[in-house]
Amino acid sequence: MSEHAPGAAAHEHASVRTYVRVALILTLVTAFEVGVIYIRLLTPIVVPLLLAMSAAKFALVAMFFMHLRYDARPLTAVFVGPLVIATGLAVTLMTLTGAFLVFGR
Amino acid sequence: MTHAAATHHTSLGLDNRKMAFWAFIGSECLLFTSLISTYLVYKGRSVVGPYPHEILNIPFTSVSTFDLLMSSLMMVLALAAVQRGDMKWGKIWLFSTALLGLVFLGGQVIEFTEFVHKGLTLSTNLFGCTFFVLTGTHGAHVAVGVLWLLTLWVRALQGKLGPANAMTVEITGLYWHFVDVVWIVIFTVVYLIP
Amino acid sequence: MSDARGLKSWLTTTDHKRIGLLYFWTALGFFLVGGIEALVIRVQLAQPNGQVVSAETYNQLFTMHGTTMIFLALMPLGASFFNYMVPLQIGARDVAFPRLNGFSYWVFLFGGLLLNASWFAGPLFHAGMLNVAPNGGWFGYANLTERQYSPGPNIDFWMLGLQILGISSLAAGFNFIVTILNLRAPGMKMMRLPVFTWMTLVTQFLIITAFPVITVGLALLMFDRFFGTHFYVREAGATPILWQHLFWLFGHPEVYILILPAMGVVSDVLPTFSRKPLFGYTVVVYSGVLIGLMSWGVWSHHMFAVGLGPIADSVFAGTTMLIAIPTGVKIFNWIGTLWGGDIRGTTALHFAVGFIAMFIIGGLSGVTHASPPADLQQTDTYYVVAHIHYVFFGGTILGLFAGIYYWWPKMTGRLLNESLGKWHFWLQFVGMNLAFFPMHLIGLLGMPRRVYTYSPELGVGALNLVSTIGAFLIALAVLIFLVNLWRSRTHGQPAPNDPWGGATLEWSVSSPPPVYNFSVIPTVTSRLPRWSTERHGPMQDPPAVPPGPIHVPGGSWWPLVAALGLPVMALSLLSHTLWVVFVGVALLIGGIYRWAFEPFEV
Numbered sequence: 064m065s066e067h068a069p070g071a072a073a074h075e076h077a078s079v080r081t082y083v084r085v086a087l088i089l090t091l092v093t094a095f096e097v098g099v100i101y102i103r104l105l106t107p108i109v110v111p112l113l114l115a116m117s118a119a120k121f122a123l124v125a126m127f128f129m130h131l132r133y134d135a136r137p138l139t140a141v142f143v144g145p146l147v148i149a150t151g152l153a154v155t156l157m158t159l160t161g162a163f164l165v166f167g168r
Numbered sequence: 169m170t171h172a173a174a175t176h177h178t179s180l181g182l183d184n185r186k187m188a189f190w191a192f193i194g195s196e197c198l199l200f201t202s203l204i205s206t207y208l209v210y211k212g213r214s215v216v217g218p219y220p221h222e223i224l225n226i227p228f229t230s231v232s233t234f235d236l237l238m239s240s241l242m243m244v245l246a247l248a249a250v251q252r253g254d255m256k257w258g259k260i261w262l263f264s265t266a267l268l269g270l271v272f273l274g275g276q277v278i279e280f281t282e283f284v285h286k287g288l289t290l291s292t293n294l295f296g297c298t299f300f301v302l303t304g305t306h307g308a309h310v311a312v313g314v315l316w317l318l319t320l321w322v323r324a325l326q327g328k329l330g331p332a333n334a335m336t337v338e339i340t341g342l343y344w345h346f347v348d349v350v351w352i353v354i355f356t357v358v359y360l361i362p
Numbered sequence: 363m364s365d366a367r368g369l370k371s372w373l374t375t376t377d378h379k380r381i382g383l384l385y386f387w388t389a390l391g392f393f394l395v396g397g398i399e400a401l402v403i404r405v406q407l408a409q410p411n412g413q414v415v416s417a418e419t420y421n422q423l424f425t426m427h428g429t430t431m432i433f434l435a436l437m438p439l440g441a442s443f444f445n446y447m448v449p450l451q452i453g454a455r456d457v458a459f460p461r462l463n464g465f466s467y468w469v470f471l472f473g474g475l476l477l478n479a480s481w482f483a484g485p486l487f488h489a490g491m492l493n494v495a496p497n498g499g500w501f502g503y504a505n506l507t508e509r510q511y512s513p514g515p516n517i518d519f520w521m522l523g524l525q526i527l528g529i530s531s532l533a534a535g536f537n538f539i540v541t542i543l544n545l546r547a548p549g550m551k552m553m554r555l556p557v558f559t560w561m562t563l564v565t566q567f568l569i570i571t572a573f574p575v576i577t578v579g580l581a582l583l584m585f586d587r588f589f590g591t592h593f594y595v596r597e598a599g600a601t602p603i604l605w606q607h608l609f610w611l612f613g614h615p616e617v618y619i620l621i622l623p624a625m626g627v628v629s630d631v632l633p634t635f636s637r638k639p640l641f642g643y644t645v646v647v648y649s650g651v652l653i654g655l656m657s658w659g660v661w662s663h664h665m666f667a668v669g670l671g672p673i674a675d676s677v678f679a680g681t682t683m684l685i686a687i688p689t690g691v692k693i694f695n696w697i698g699t700l701w702g703g704d705i706r707g708t709t710a711l712h713f714a715v716g717f718i719a720m721f722i723i724g725g726l727s728g729v730t731h732a733s734p735p736a737d738l739q740q741t742d743t744y745y746v747v748a749h750i751h752y753v754f755f756g757g758t759i760l761g762l763f764a765g766i767y768y769w770w771p772k773m774t775g776r777l778l779n780e781s782l783g784k785w786h787f788w789l790q791f792v793g794m795n796l797a798f799f800p801m802h803l804i805g806l807l808g809m810p811r812r813v814y815t816y817s818p819e820l821g822v823g824a825l826n827l828v829s830t831i832g833a834f835l836i837a838l839a840v841l842i843f844l845v846n847l848w849r850s851r852t853h854g855q856p857a858p859n860d861p862w863g864g865a866t867l868e869w870s871v872s873s874p875p876p877v878y879n880f881s882v883i884p885t886v887t888s889r890l891p892r893w894s895t896e897r898h899g900p901m902q903d904p905p906a907v908p909p910g911p912i913h914v915p916g917g918s919w920w921p922l923v924a925a926l927g928l929p930v931m932a933l934s935l936l937s938h939t940l941w942v943v944f945v946g947v948a949l950l951i952g953g954i955y956r957w958a959f960e961p962f963e964v
Contacts, residue, residue: 076251079245082244082248083241086237086238086240086241093230096355096360097227097230097360100226100360100362106362110361110362113356116356117352117353117355117357120352121352124240124345124348124349124352125345127244128240128243128341128345128348129341129342129345134182135181135182137182137543138182138187141187142190142193142194142197144567144571145194145197145198145570145571146194146197148198148571148658149197149198149201152198152201152205152658153204153205153208156205156208156209156607157209159670160601160603160604178544179544179545179550184459184540187539187544188458188536188537191535191536191539192570194570194571195536195570195571195573195574196574198572198574199575199577202574202575202578202579202611203578206578206582206593206608210604214598215597215599290590291589291590291591293592293599294599296591297591297592298593301582301585301591319955
């Protein structure tokens with residue numbers, strides 16, 4: 064059995080129900096995301112709202128579909144490290160070139 | 169995929185290929201972030217049109233997004249099936265994932281063709297450059313994923329895929345979900361954020 | 363080492379030791395090529411109004427010198443040690459993915475050949491020889507590199523060569539990260555790893571995070587040059603500054619990729635020849651990790667003259683000064699290791715100590731660069747050339763030579779001649795200081811870099827001549843080194859398992875090691891397994907004969923075949939012929955499929 068390396072504790076798996084639930088949540092959040100851009104009232108905060116929602120979707124897929132929630136820490140570290148660098152890169156680059164989303168142009 | 173001996177001791181108790189693949193995904197984060205940053209840095213700086221709000225079809229792309237999300241679900245169901253030895257459903261879900269991937273690619277082709285007809289090409293303006301290179305790179309990744317999935321599906325048809333080498337399906341899944349996750353970011357940043 | 367002989371066994375090898383040797387010889391070859399390019403540059407600059415080469419040729423020379431030295435000599439020399447030594451140091455039989463390892467080497471070789479083919483490819487592009495080699499500097503600033511200002515294939519060779527080399531480095535990066543994290547012998551905890559392996563690990567993380575950024579930068583350039591995009595074109599609303607950001611986001615971690623392995627070597631060499639453990643092992647490891655992390659925060663110090671604004675400049679000045687701290691800390695640790703030790707003045711130790719001294723000088727000029735107002739005077743002058751050569755040559759190269767003299771016996775079973783070694787060291791040490799120290803002054807006196815000649819009125823003729831003499835002294839030193847290498851094959855003293863009294867696992871096996879490395883995988887109980895300390899006696903070396911049969915994976919053609927796909931794809935772009943790309947893709951994908959499905963047990 065390849066995915067249980069000797070010595071590792073048998074790790075949990077999400078059930079099929081959990082997967083379907085996550086898929087449902089993802090669909091709902093996507094619907095919200097699309098809906099939100101049409102709601103005038105929310106325009107001033109639409110950018111942080113969208114970023115937060117897509118971050119949530121990202122996290123759900125990573126933790127459940129990609130199994131990180133149930134996997135050993137080093138795997139999360141190997142992924143999150145570069146992710147943090149990547150986020151820093153994006154934010155810094157936008158700041159340095161005056162392209163900041165939040166403040167518009 | 170070859171059946172590497174899982175009998176080797178590993179210091180962290182983790183499968184080598186899985187760890188390598190997460191490192192690869194980390195690396196790809198930097199790749200896509202550089203492309204996305206380029207898009208963001210150049211957002212709003214096109215000197216001529218067509219401009220995003222004139223061309224992007226949000227309802228259409230929302231369906232594409234939903235399609236990709238569902239394909240991730242199918243992928244995860246495929247893995248669960250293979251892990252418990254249910255190769256009948258394993259094959260069905262694997263093929264379905266690939267199919268939805270193809271649908272997504274079809275959607276991209278339709279979208280790109282529309283845009284070209286409306287006057288947006290790679291060389292029209294900065295929006296054209298950044299949009300096509302970013303989504304094109306993503307699309308190329310999806311295409312590779314579809315090829316990978318179909319290869320697995322064929323292996324399953326040949327009876328060469330089963331719970332013993334479920335790790336290969338798991339890693340395929342990691343790739344596929346990552347491609348989905350990148351699209352989540354692209355959809356938000358390119359299509360939704362005004 | 364594998365007993366199999368013949369070309370086929372080398373072309374299909376998956377043995378990390380053979381791959382390490384392949385990297386070594388190839389890197390050495392490219393080092394000589396880069397060195398010759400340097401010598402021609404120095405002859406041209408030996409006097410004002412030099413007539414030895416034209417400006418166009420000169421541009422190719424300094425571009426290729428930089429590109430070759432960084433990507434084809436220094437990085438692969440480091441890689442040769444990662445390959446040969448890391449599995450031995452961690453107590454493993456090979457790396458995690460032996461065929462991927464082979465793939466990395468072949469891709470490197472093909473990338474290097476493609477890049478250097480440009481010297482001869484002129485006639486294929488209706489130009490003379492020595493005409494179409496890359497000529498935009500190793501850093502290829504846009505928009506000089508746009509098709510409009512660089513119409514020929516020069517920049518295409520550069521861009522494609524670097525993309526290919528990037529793939530080689532990335533593949534190796536994934537391989538070594540998994541190897542070091544997952545294949546350690548029982549008891550080999552992370553904080554018991556030799557510092558060389560630790561620095562290798564940090565280097566690989568830098569590689570897998572930094573290379574994708576340059577991949578994107580180069581890809582955008584490719585789109586601009588071939589497909590009509592405007593990523594770096596001002597008229598379209600874009601900015602060439604984006605190139606600089608993307609390049610230096612890669613470029614700064616790259617220089618740490620170049621120095622950390624050398625620091626690792628020195629951290630292993632000094633204790634061996636002081637017969638004393640490394641002073642402050644934990645601090646040295648943590649500062650290495652810190653340097654790696656912080657290297658992501660300083661890139662715009664290469665852009666102080668671009669006009670990013672006072673806030674950006676100040677922030678990057680701050681981060682750059684901060685990164686000097688963990689670097690400086692290591693220096694104290696190295697000195698602390700030597701202090702009070704039982705010093706044996708081998709050639710390896712000479713190079714290690716030379717590294718410390720020269721790297722300090724390079725670091726000091728680096729710190730002066732950290733101040734934007736000072737840097738505005740220094741940037742684009744020979745002062746920077748002095749800095750980079752003190753850190754690259756005085757740092758990386760001296761450090762890697764320490765590694766060569768240290769590990770050559772292990773890799774070949776022969777000791778290098780110590781007498782020749784000392785001659786090599788001293789000539790090289792004097793030569794490099796003669797060559798590069800005057801450049802500090804030359805730069806401050808106003809000579810810009812990347813110029814093919816200068817006028818006598820500048821008053822730097824004499825200093826330039828001194829520098830050229832130094833360069834030729836280096837060449838003489840390298841010649842002596844080559845003689846030493848050659849003679850060691852027949853005249854070198856046969857090396858025992860452990861010629862130096864080393865503390866780490868590679869010294870517990872024969873020189874060269876058996877193909878399976880360890881007849882019995884050792885169980886490690888300390889940081890210095892082969893030494894006797896207050897806390898423990900020395901380990902038992904693995905028996906000369908294994909207790910039972912040990913499976914060793916065979917070779918495979920597919921890494922080579924798949925690797926070949928990449929330059930073929932590049933050729934398609936270079937020749938502007940579409941169908942060739944399909945051949946390349948077929949080789950790559952076909953190679954990968956055969957690789958994936960062939961029976962292969964690690």
